[in-house]
Amino acid sequence: MQERKTIGTDLEFIRYLKKNGSDTMKKCFQCATCTVACSLSPKEFAFPRKEMINAGWGLKDKLITDADIWLCHGCMDCSTQCPRGARPADLLATLRSYVYRFYGYPSFMGKALSSPRYLPLLLIIPIVLISILVMVTQHWDLANLFPIENGHFRYMDFIAHGPIEALFIAGNVLIFGLAFAGFKRYYNEMTIASGATKKMDFIPAAIEVVKDLIVHKKFAACQENSNRFYGHLFLFYGFVGAMIATGVVVIDVMGIFGKFLPHDMNLPFYIIPIFDIHNTEHLSQMVGLLTKLFGMFGGMFMIIGGLLFIVRRYTTAKRDGKSSYYDLLFLWVIWGVAFTGMLLVIFRLTGLAVVGYPTYFIHLIMVYFLLWYMPFSKFAHMIYRFVGLTKLKMYGRDNKPVVFRNN
Numbered sequence: 001m002q003e004r005k006t007i008g009t010d011l012e013f014i015r016y017l018k019k020n021g022s023d024t025m026k027k028c029f030q031c032a033t034c035t036v037a038c039s040l041s042p043k044e045f046a047f048p049r050k051e052m053i054n055a056g057w058g059l060k061d062k063l064i065t066d067a068d069i070w071l072c073h074g075c076m077d078c079s080t081q082c083p084r085g086a087r088p089a090d091l092l093a094t095l096r097s098y099v100y101r102f103y104g105y106p107s108f109m110g111k112a113l114s115s116p117r118y119l120p121l122l123l124i125i126p127i128v129l130i131s132i133l134v135m136v137t138q139h140w141d142l143a144n145l146f147p148i149e150n151g152h153f154r155y156m157d158f159i160a161h162g163p164i165e166a167l168f169i170a171g172n173v174l175i176f177g178l179a180f181a182g183f184k185r186y187y188n189e190m191t192i193a194s195g196a197t198k199k200m201d202f203i204p205a206a207i208e209v210v211k212d213l214i215v216h217k218k219f220a221a222c223q224e225n226s227n228r229f230y231g232h233l234f235l236f237y238g239f240v241g242a243m244i245a246t247g248v249v250v251i252d253v254m255g256i257f258g259k260f261l262p263h264d265m266n267l268p269f270y271i272i273p274i275f276d277i278h279n280t281e282h283l284s285q286m287v288g289l290l291t292k293l294f295g296m297f298g299g300m301f302m303i304i305g306g307l308l309f310i311v312r313r314y315t316t317a318k319r320d321g322k323s324s325y326y327d328l329l330f331l332w333v334i335w336g337v338a339f340t341g342m343l344l345v346i347f348r349l350t351g352l353a354v355v356g357y358p359t360y361f362i363h364l365i366m367v368y369f370l371l372w373y374m375p376f377s378k379f380a381h382m383i384y385r386f387v388g389l390t391k392l393k394m395y396g397r398d399n400k401p402v403v404f405r406n407n
Contacts, residue, residue, distance in 0.1 A: 013060040020114075021094045021324045028052045028086035034078035039221045040071045042397045045193035047071055048078060048088045055091055064102055067190045069095050070388030071398065073218045075228065097326045099384060103182040104376040113376040114326055126368040130361060133163050146357045153353040155344070155360045164364070171372055179375035179383070187387050196395040205393040209386060231312070234305030238338065241298025248291045296345060299338045306335030330378035337366045 017025060030053065035046040047068045054062045063069070072092040079087040101110030112118035137160040147157045200208075212218060216236075219229040310331050313323040340363035347356030374380055392398045 007057055007059065008061065009058040010060040011058055014055075014058040016098065017055060017091065017094050020097065020326075022055070022087075022091040024085055024087045025052065025055050025091045026086075027084040028056065028082075028088070029084055031083065033081055033083060034086075034088045037077045037081040038072075039075075039077065040073065040218060040398075042068075042071075042193070044196070048092060050193075051092060051095070052086065052088055055095075062191075063095055064099055065189045065191045066095075067192055067388050067391050068397065069099075070385050070392065072096075073221075075219075075221075093327070094324070096381065096384070097324060097378065099186065100326075100376060100378065100380045103186045103384075104380070105178050105182050109373070109376040113329070113373055116325055116329075119329075122373065123365065123369065126365045126372070129167065130159070130364050130368070133159050133167065134361070136160070136163060146353050148351075148353050152351060153348070153356065155348070155356070158357045158360060159364070168368075168371075171368070175372050175375060179380070182375055183383055183387055186384065187391065190388065190391050192391065192395045192397060196397055198394055199396045200394055202390060202394065206386075206390045208393050209389045212389075213386075228312075231305050231308035234301045235309065235334070236305070238298045238301025238303075238305055239334070242295055242302060242338070242341070243298075245291050245295030245298060248294075292345075296342070299342045302338035303335065303342065306331060306338060310335060326378050333366055333370050333377075334379070337363065337370055340366060 030049065032046070032049050034052070035041050035049045038048065041047045045068075051063065051066065051069065054066070069092050072089060074089060074093065076089050079089040082088065097114070101107075101114055104110040112122060137158065147153065213236075216229055216233050219232055310328075313328065313331065340359055343359050344356065344363060347353075347359060370377075370379060389398060
């Protein structure tokens with residue numbers, strides 16, 4: 001006779017799940033249709049059926065450390081084919097959001113990012129700090145707040161780049177330090193379904209996950225909502241492109257290689273022998289132009305990808321999943337960063353300083369909001385999903401077995 005076990009049901013956790021997008025989870029009667037429909041579900045200890053069972057019982061500790069929740073890429077195959085309308089994909093999205101909130105440090109930030117009531121307070125912090133930078137740049141002389149010279153203007157005359165980068169780097173060092181602590185704790189506490197054996201170490205597994213991510217292999221495997229693949233692809237590569245362009249600019253502003261290079265574009269590329277260091281001015285202009293074009297294309301990709309997500313979130317909730325405040329806040333902020341960034345280019349080219357400078361102010365607020373609150377918002381999914389998929393890859397639980405083969 002098997003030994004009896006006490007189940008630690010967390011009623012408050014059940015209420016949280018139902019309130020934040022999983023109000024239909026109790027409709028599940030364990031038919032396993034979701035597991036059959038999912039193209040990413042492993043053979044043993046099938047997913048997402050076991051997650052639906054654990055959620056119904058309120059087994060919080062099991063669910064927040066369950067690495068299998070990262071197998072889900074939100075294609076909605078399971079939800080559209082569920083005969084009871086239990087919508088397992090909505091539950092999994094809610095669980096992932098809870099993970100960001102639970103493992104983020106300090107914990108009150110996770111709560112703040114998950115509720116609209118704290119949004120004004122969260123915005124005040126970057127508004128105040130960037131306002132101080134404006135006043136420092138203007139030497140506290142607000143009479144010349146929007147400086148224009150010969151019909152042209154430069155954003156660095158409104159807010160000096162040096163202080164911006166100093167604040168950017170210092171803030172990110174602090175935030176990502178806190179984030180690492182949360183990610184490490186989560187990795188150590190993640191559990192793999194019983195019966196799985198380790199097949200590779202972390203580094204090889206991580207490399208394989210990156211390869212899958214580059215081509216968006218898991219997104220492409222989804223059938224019901226395969227067009228979601230393009231939205232995420234555009235948003236992902238657009239963000240990568242924009243970050244690379246921003247990184248080049250940061251290096252330039254910092255002037256680390258200034259003793260070797262001209263002042264206007266202090267990049268390390270010029271000390272490589274293949275370049276003609278006697279013609280650095282022309283090279284500087286070329287690299288600067290390529291950097292701007294790279295950033296513009298990245299911004300356009302982000303705008304397109306973000307719009308694809310936002311439009312579907314508001315118009316096809318049944319097919320694409322319920323949109324929580326967590327989801328929409330992230331989408332609007334990252335889209336706002338790209339959109340205001342593109343406006344800055346347009347206003348600069350047309351000489352519209354009167355709208356260019358305020359847009360720059362708004363753009364910086366959104367950039368800092370996105371990055372400083374990353375560990376506690378849905379933006380953290382890029383790290384948590386990577387960590388989760390890597391652990392699953394280590395144990396070989398990331399691929400659905402082929403049961404029937406054509407001879």
